[in-house]
Amino acid sequence: MSESSMQTLNVEYAIIGAGTSGLGAYSKISRKTDSLVMIQDGPYGTTCARVGCMPSKLLITAADHAHHLATSDFFGVPASGRVDGRKVLERLRRERDDRFVANNLRYVDKITAHHKLEGRARFIAPGRLRVGESVEVNAKKFILACGSRPVVNEVFEPVMARVLTSDTVFELEDLPRSIAVIGMGVIALELGQALHRLGVETTIYGRSGTINALTHPAMQQEALGSLATELDIYPSGQVMSTWEDAEGAWIEYEQSNGQRVTKVFDKVLVATGRVSNVDRLGMEHSGVEFTEAGVVTVDPQTMRCSGHPVFIAGDATDHLPVWHEAFDEGRIAADNALNYPEAVPAQRRPPLMVFFTDPQIAIIGQSFRQLEGQEIVIGDLPFTSPRHVVWNKIQGRIQVYLDARTGVILGAELLGYQAEHLAHLLALAITHSMTAEQVLSMPIYHPSAEELLRDVLIDAREKRRRYLITLADHAITTV
Numbered sequence: 001m002s003e004s005s006m007q008t009l010n011v012e013y014a015i016i017g018a019g020t021s022g023l024g025a026y027s028k029i030s031r032k033t034d035s036l037v038m039i040q041d042g043p044y045g046t047t048c049a050r051v052g053c054m055p056s057k058l059l060i061t062a063a064d065h066a067h068h069l070a071t072s073d074f075f076g077v078p079a080s081g082r083v084d085g086r087k088v089l090e091r092l093r094r095e096r097d098d099r100f101v102a103n104n105l106r107y108v109d110k111i112t113a114h115h116k117l118e119g120r121a122r123f124i125a126p127g128r129l130r131v132g133e134s135v136e137v138n139a140k141k142f143i144l145a146c147g148s149r150p151v152v153n154e155v156f157e158p159v160m161a162r163v164l165t166s167d168t169v170f171e172l173e174d175l176p177r178s179i180a181v182i183g184m185g186v187i188a189l190e191l192g193q194a195l196h197r198l199g200v201e202t203t204i205y206g207r208s209g210t211i212n213a214l215t216h217p218a219m220q221q222e223a224l225g226s227l228a229t230e231l232d233i234y235p236s237g238q239v240m241s242t243w244e245d246a247e248g249a250w251i252e253y254e255q256s257n258g259q260r261v262t263k264v265f266d267k268v269l270v271a272t273g274r275v276s277n278v279d280r281l282g283m284e285h286s287g288v289e290f291t292e293a294g295v296v297t298v299d300p301q302t303m304r305c306s307g308h309p310v311f312i313a314g315d316a317t318d319h320l321p322v323w324h325e326a327f328d329e330g331r332i333a334a335d336n337a338l339n340y341p342e343a344v345p346a347q348r349r350p351p352l353m354v355f356f357t358d359p360q361i362a363i364i365g366q367s368f369r370q371l372e373g374q375e376i377v378i379g380d381l382p383f384t385s386p387r388h389v390v391w392n393k394i395q396g397r398i399q400v401y402l403d404a405r406t407g408v409i410l411g412a413e414l415l416g417y418q419a420e421h422l423a424h425l426l427a428l429a430i431t432h433s434m435t436a437e438q439v440l441s442m443p444i445y446h447p448s449a450e451e452l453l454r455d456v457l458i459d460a461r462e463k464r465r466r467y468l469i470t471l472a473d474h475a476i477t478t479v
């Protein structure tokens with residue numbers, strides 16, 4: 001490309017990525033200035049709507065319906081039904097495209113044409129990007145909202161034709177007969193359980209032996225035990241080799257006890273984590289400093305990279321890669337870009353994450369691992385209440401961590417049916433630094449799932465009372 005055919009744009013702000021985070025940043029900056037461009041590589045519509053949150057929840061909902069049918073005999077309502085894989089996937093794509101993606105595209109369509117640029121951006125010098133092969137963008141401030149991509153280890157090279165990731169699994173025409181799911185993180189567990197419930201012979205291969213989102217050993221054990229009653233899981237070990245023949249994709253896996261298992265599958269879903277797309281931005285040309293470990297540091301209050309007018313937001317940061325954080329971070333980055341060099345530190349929300357498995361897993365506020373060694377008491381109960389008994393959903397456990405001296409709720413780990421709702425109540429309490437006593441002052445209906453929240457807080461309150469008595473006794477004896 002000759003210099004003369006290169007188109008050059010000079011703007012104040014360049015946003016890389018038109019996902020949840022980039023659009024969040026765009027909506028703020030575009031209200032203040034016309035001097036901006038948002039650069040998007042690949043299809044518009046966002047990861048969440050196209051290949052993330054929404055198609056995965058549409059699949060899980062279909063699987064829930066299949067599961068209700070398969071278990072309805074218990075309630076004296078025998079039912080029979082056959083899963084039509086093609087219809088499940090067609091409906092998923094229709095709902096996804098007509099509702100969630102279309103909504104997003106309508107918003108993108110309304111964006112002023114000269115604010116949008118298509119192509120892959122990379123830094124070629126501080127303050128300068130190349131987009132595709134024929135456009136250069138000079139900007140004063142940059143928001144890197146370029147998301148992340150699935151990682152596929154090279155051990156899967158020989159079976160690549162049968163490998164799926166979350167980017168491709170929702171495009172299947174029909175459900176496979178069998179699938180190996182690699183990983184035991186949120187994508188593996190959500191999609192693995194859904195596929196199993198839809199009748200796909202599913203085997204899940206983990207690595208570490210634990211579900212790492214939960215941090216209390218008893219919670220980890222309970223979660224694995226509970227999911228393993230339904231799913232075929234090898235929790236700890238590693239895939240040693242793979243090969244393909246007429247039967248399908250073969251997976252040879254060595255368990256941590258040294259035993260090897262070899263099985264053949266129609267498809268292999270690799271869900272072993274995601275990596276930030278920042279590594280493809282040519283950051284070495286951006287002018288920002290790297291740590292000794294070769295990474296760029298980001299301040300979570302401003303999303304700024306060291307002292308530079310470069311901001312990183314959303315999944316690109318590796319920090320809490322979930323939707324509401326991506327949206328918040330895009331807006332925090334925008335505020336700080338608009339006010340640069342003045343910092344506008346944001347108050348971050350307490351962490352909240354939900355696995356839409358059955359039972360669900362939820363983590364709110366500070367984890368047990370973060371609090372270990374501090375003065376805490378733990379409200380700890382099986383995840384059950386009269387309402388859960390009525391639903392025949394009595395698996396799981398709930399732990400709530402209280403500051404032992406003040407009674408303030410610091411965090412919680414949950415494993416239970418529709419735990420998302422109690423998790424949000426706890427998130428509200430933690431956001432407002434509420435004590436267990438304050439939460440216990442609200443009315444709780446009978447019989448509701450919220451009675452479990454009441455009971456676990458009563459358990460924590462009682463443990464705290466005993467803790468304070470011991471503390472007072474100790475003070476008296478040491479006077």
Ligand SMILES: Cc1cc2nc3c(=O)[nH]c(=O)nc-3n(C[C@H](O)[C@H](O)[C@H](O)COP(=O)(O)OP(=O)(O)OC[C@H]3O[C@@H](n4cnc5c(N)ncnc54)[C@H](O)[C@@H]3O)c2cc1C
Pocket residue numbers: 016017018019020021022039040041042043046047048051052053054056119120121122145146147148166187277280281313314315316321322323324326
């Ligand atoms: C299967 C799955 C299920 C999920 N489920 C949930 C859920 O239930 N709840 C939840 O909270 N979160 C969920 N998430 C996470 C959520 O989807 C993400 O946190 C969120 O979408 C991240 O938004 P983002 O703006 O950071 O990135 P994205 O939406 O990925 O946007 C980044 C954009 O930047 C573009 N881009 C990349 N590099 C360049 C470049 N060099 N130049 C120009 N453009 C570039 C990309 O093509 C992409 O369009 C899920 C994710 C997955 C994969």
Ligand SMILES: NC(=O)c1ccc[n+]([C@@H]2O[C@H](COP(=O)([O-])OP(=O)(O)OC[C@H]3O[C@@H](n4cnc5c(N)ncnc54)[C@H](O)[C@@H]3O)[C@@H](O)[C@H]2O)c1
Pocket residue numbers: 056153182183184185186187188190205206207208212238239271272273274320321322353354355356
């Ligand atoms: N409900 C939700 O909020 C939701 C749902 C889906 C995805 N997401 C987001 O997407 C991100 C990515 O999800 P993910 O599940 O891919 O990543 P993850 O980091 O949650 O899990 C990856 C898992 O793969 C395992 N692993 C890594 N290498 C392996 C190997 N070689 N063999 C076997 N196991 C291996 C890890 O030990 C880990 O358990 C999440 O961090 C999450 O933020 C969120």
